[in-house]
Amino acid sequence: MEHTQNQIFEATKPLNTGKLMTPEETAPETTPDGHYLVINGRKWRASNPSIPPKLRQELVDELMSARRAVKEGKVDARKRVNDAKVALGERGQPWWEDPEPKALSERTAAAIRALLSKRAGTSICPSDVARIVCGPENSWRGYMNQVRQITAEMAAQGEVIATQKGKPVEADRVRGPIRINLSNPEK
Numbered sequence: 001m002e003h004t005q006n007q008i009f010e011a012t013k014p015l016n017t018g019k020l021m022t023p024e025e026t027a028p029e030t031t032p033d034g035h036y037l038v039i040n041g042r043k044w045r046a047s048n049p050s051i052p053p054k055l056r057q058e059l060v061d062e063l064m065s066a067r068r069a070v071k072e073g074k075v076d077a078r079k080r081v082n083d084a085k086v087a088l089g090e091r092g093q094p095w096w097e098d099p100e101p102k103a104l105s106e107r108t109a110a111a112i113r114a115l116l117s118k119r120a121g122t123s124i125c126p127s128d129v130a131r132i133v134c135g136p137e138n139s140w141r142g143y144m145n146q147v148r149q150i151t152a153e154m155a156a157q158g159e160v161i162a163t164q165k166g167k168p169v170e171a172d173r174v175r176g177p178i179r180i181n182l183s184n185p186e187k
Contacts, residue, residue: 035096048089050135055128059088059111062118080117086110087132108133108150112160116182123163123179126151126171148172151180158183 029038036043047056066080082091087110089095093103111132115124126147130140133147152172154160161181162171171178 033096035094045090045094048095048135050095051088051132052136055115055132056088058118059084059114059132062114063088065118080114083110083114083117087114104133104146105150108147109154112147112151112154112180116160116180123181126178126180129180145172148178151178155183 030036030046031038031043034049035046037046038044047060051059063081063084066077066084069077070081085091086107089107092107092110093099099107108129111129112124115128115132126144127140130143130147134140134143148162148171151160151162152170155162155171159182161168161183162174162178163169163181164174164176164178169178171180
């Protein structure tokens with residue numbers, strides 16, 4: 001039986017008792033390893049805890065917006081939900097396993113799409129994508145070339161455009177800072 005988002009929300013929100021609750025009292029139960037949330041006896045994969053809080057919140061906001069769009073019957077809403085969940089680590093290869101290259105590429109592309117959707121009308125920095133995929137420590141810096149490569153692949157498919165100083169560039173060939181933009185902002 002699949003629980004609706006409202007059932008999950010209701011099961012995890014604190015009771016309105018008038019007193020302030022500690023994070024331990026409001027947080028849903030987790031498995032001992034922290035890999036799953038336990039809600040009404042059912043396990044749900046937890047988000048990757050190594051995603052920096054600000055970026056995690058943007059992905060959660062995008063997920064909630066996409067879920068509302070599903071409810072409204074909007075086109076591509078389910079794809080947006082999937083992208084946000086993959087970027088958060090809730091779908092795809094489990095975040096606690098050593099990533100396989102294909103799974104890492106899929107998570108990177110999903111993070112790019114989710115951030116672009118959340119930040120509609122603006123561009124994103126590839127370093128934000130690397131921080132989502134690799135965590136806040138300096139390990140994300142070593143992943144920047146892969147983010148550029150995946151951006152170039154997405155650009156070749158017409159999904160995104162890489163820019164430098166406002167001009168389109170080939171993300172995997174240009175040196176210096178770039179930005180990632182939607183190729184068709186109306187989508």
